[in-house]
Amino acid sequence: MTFENSSEQSVNEVVGDDSGSGVGGATVAGAELGGATGAGGVADVTQAQESPRGRETKALAIAVAGWLVPGLGHALLRMWARAVACFLTVGVLVVLGAGMRGNIFSSAGGDAFDTLGYVADLGSGGFYFVARSIEKLGADVSHANGDYGTRFLATAGILNLLAALHAFEAARGHKA
């Protein structure tokens, strides 16, 4: 009886998730279902044949893809809703931040704060260059809008790094 209940709960979690038979999601689902049914079972067999080193490499590649193009890491894992959410949230923050003429830090920063800002901005991957091409007039932080824009851009980068880390953990088979 307990087994039935836990299985049902696991099925609900899988159905509720945006993932289909993604690498990470399927592994977790397969593990929870005992690897017996559906796409989770198939993925489990595939993953069982895959060496731990191969899985780590694949997870790293997914994380890098997710960093370069926000949401791509989750898309590769077939977590569609999360992929779309990451792409849109990071995209909105970048477009608004650049539109508000926030400061986009470059590698030629003068102090530690500039370097930190550059790392944060670079976190948005390919969108960093989108922001640079949107903001043709340069930064204007003499008004609150520009200051908010700077925060939006940095937040977009950190958020994307978080999403890439999440995709990495999911690809490694950890519950995410």
Added chain:
Amino acid sequence: MIGNMIMGAIDVSGIRLSHFQGMLIFAVVISVAFGFLSRRRPADRIRYIVWSLFLFLVIGIGIGWAMYPFSR
């Protein structure tokens, strides 16, 4: 090049937001991102997003009011 395409489609230069609009957009975007990343079921996600958004706004406005005496 991609930026030029976006600029061509939507003119985003010189966006002006009030303090509240800025806070609201930030809160919505972060709540949605965290909700989707940290929860799996749609109902849980919606509940998380609404609760997180509520806390963002209440705490943000609360801090704003707390700082009011020192603003001048």
